[in-house]
Amino acid sequence: MKTEFKKIKTELEETLLSDPDVASSAETIKQAATLIEDALSSIRIDVVKNGFEDEPDEIAFFKSYKPELLSLKIELIYRYNLKLNEPVGTRETVIKYYEAEIKSIQSFFRMNSFHYQYFKNNLTHMDAVYFVRNAGPLALPTDDINDVDPKFSTPMSLLFAKFKGYESVQQFSLQQISSTGNSSSGTEPKEAKENMRWTGDSINIVELAYGVWLTGQLNNGNASLNQIVKWLEINLHVNIGVVQRRFIEIERRKRLSPTKYIDQMRDTIRQKIDRGNS
Known part of the structure; x- marks a missing residue:
């Protein structure tokens, strides 16, 4: 069921x-x-x-x-x-x-x-x-x-x-x-009026959206994938398109990791930790 x-x-x-x-x-x-x-x-x-x-x-x-x-x-x-x-x-x-x-x-x-x-x-x-x-x-x-x-x-x-x-x-x-x-x-407040724009690859947002959705980080896990995507598009001024179709692009990656962006985030955080507070 x-x-x-x-x-x-x-x-x-x-x-x-x-x-x-x-x-x-x-x-x-x-x-x-x-x-x-x-x-x-x-x-x-x-x-x-x-x-x-x-x-x-x-x-x-x-x-x-x-x-x-x-x-x-x-x-x-x-x-x-x-x-x-x-x-x-x-x-x-x-x-x-x-x-x-x-x-x-x-x-x-x-x-x-x-x-x-x-x-x-x-x-x-x-x-x-x-x-x-x-x-x-x-x-x-x-x-x-x-x-x-x-x-x-x-x-x-x-x-x-x-x-x-x-x-x-x-x-x-x-x-x-x-x-x-x-x-x-x-x-x-002034900070609320400042425009924050996503300037990275839009496919990275898809990884981020799925990660947030699948781990239930918003609204006690009750936020739907499409709600999360809409919020990201509006607040970061980025056009993702139909997220399920974009996810197919991730699934079809052969030479690259399906979670290339999240892997990159993990690696840079670890590098920051290894370097200490410098």
């Missing part, structure tokens, strides 16, 4: 998030939502038919795997509506629009603060209640409507999907503010 799910998730991310215009029209959103629903329907058939190996396997699915798929749909629809309703006006007007949306998302997190802290801190002591089917009502109910399919839902799986999706939308809103211009408040 775990291997099959990761394959489905990776295929969806490659299809959806690698295209910057995927949330640009109602038709593409409909197609994207259909892809996700088809994937969930396929997984549901397997879950209902074969169940899970044990309770930890069930918890892992409803705590991480299913919310990750649902969060893709939530993020795409949210982003589409954000761009659809983006005001036509000055730079300051657009910035205030996205700042207000960030405040709205933060308000949602505050309204669900107990469960959001459980999500953010990767706690586990209530997992048998939150992420096991037919576990009974929550001691502290959410203010949100949960899934109603008793064979394929748990009390908190939808809320965790919203946490994941809304965090991605929050990051998207910050990116829109960054691309529109500096904060309208004019109070950003």
Whole structure:
């Protein structure tokens, strides 16, 4: 189940998030939502038919795997509506629009603060209640409507999907503010306004992105590969392209190490250590 799910998730991310215009029209959103629903329907058939190996396997699915798929749909629809309703006006007007949306998302997190802290801190002591089917009502109910399919839902799986999706939308809103211009408040520190650009080979960024993703260094390991790549592209002003295709370039290296750049980083750090503090 775990291997099959990761394959489905990776295929969806490659299809959806690698295209910057995927949330640009109602038709593409409909197609994207259909892809996700088809994937969930396929997984549901397997879950209902074969169940899970044990309770930890069930918890892992409803705590991480299913919310990750649902969060893709939530993020795409949210982003589409954000761009659809983006005001036509000055730079300051657009910035205030996205700042207000960030405040709205933060308000949602505050309204669900107990469960959001459980999500953010990767706690586990209530997992048998939150992420096991037919576990009974929550001691502290959410203010949100949960899934109603008793064979394929748990009390908190939808809320965790919203946490994941809304965090991605929050990051998207910050990116829109960054691309529109500096904060309208004019109070950003000088360091934040300085442009840092990646001037090395873009293939090295691909090594870096995969290394960060595979070792789970961001958002407690919940940041997707495409989220990491987007962040690197925006903040370092570099165009990576479709990261999965660039990774094929690394896989095809014959005379060079697949991790040439990371190897170089390791070697230079070791040389620095060997030289001491000079």
